[in-house]
Amino acid sequence: MPSSASPWTSEFYERVRKEARQVPDPEQRLGATVARLRKTLANKEAELDELRRMVTNLTLANAVLTAGKGVSAEPASAADNVIPFRPTTG
Numbered sequence: 001m002p003s004s005a006s007p008w009t010s011e012f013y014e015r016v017r018k019e020a021r022q023v024p025d026p027e028q029r030l031g032a033t034v035a036r037l038r039k040t041l042a043n044k045e046a047e048l049d050e051l052r053r054m055v056t057n058l059t060l061a062n063a064v065l066t067a068g069k070g071v072s073a074e075p076a077s078a079a080d081n082v083i084p085f086r087p088t089t090g
Contacts (some may be wrong), residue, residue: 013024023031 013027016022016024
């Protein structure tokens with residue numbers, strides 16, 4: 001299966017690198033894009049870590065708050081202007 005890049009292009013860039021001691025423009029742009037994507041990925045990973053910590057803290061806080069109330073098995077009585085989805089039995 002033939003490569004999409006011609007060997008002349010590769011040889012040209014190698015020659016430019018060796019003789020001019022410069023990185024060709026397409027490689028510079030590619031390097032900048034890779035650096036930007038790595039930074040974006042690192043930011044997303046940090047954001048996910050923070051969200052995971054927040055979920056853990058909120059779950060623990062919820063457990064503490066509900067454990068202190070002594071949740072009963074009977075549903076709370078509905079206000080006069082609220083229609084419950086399931087009629088209360090009792």
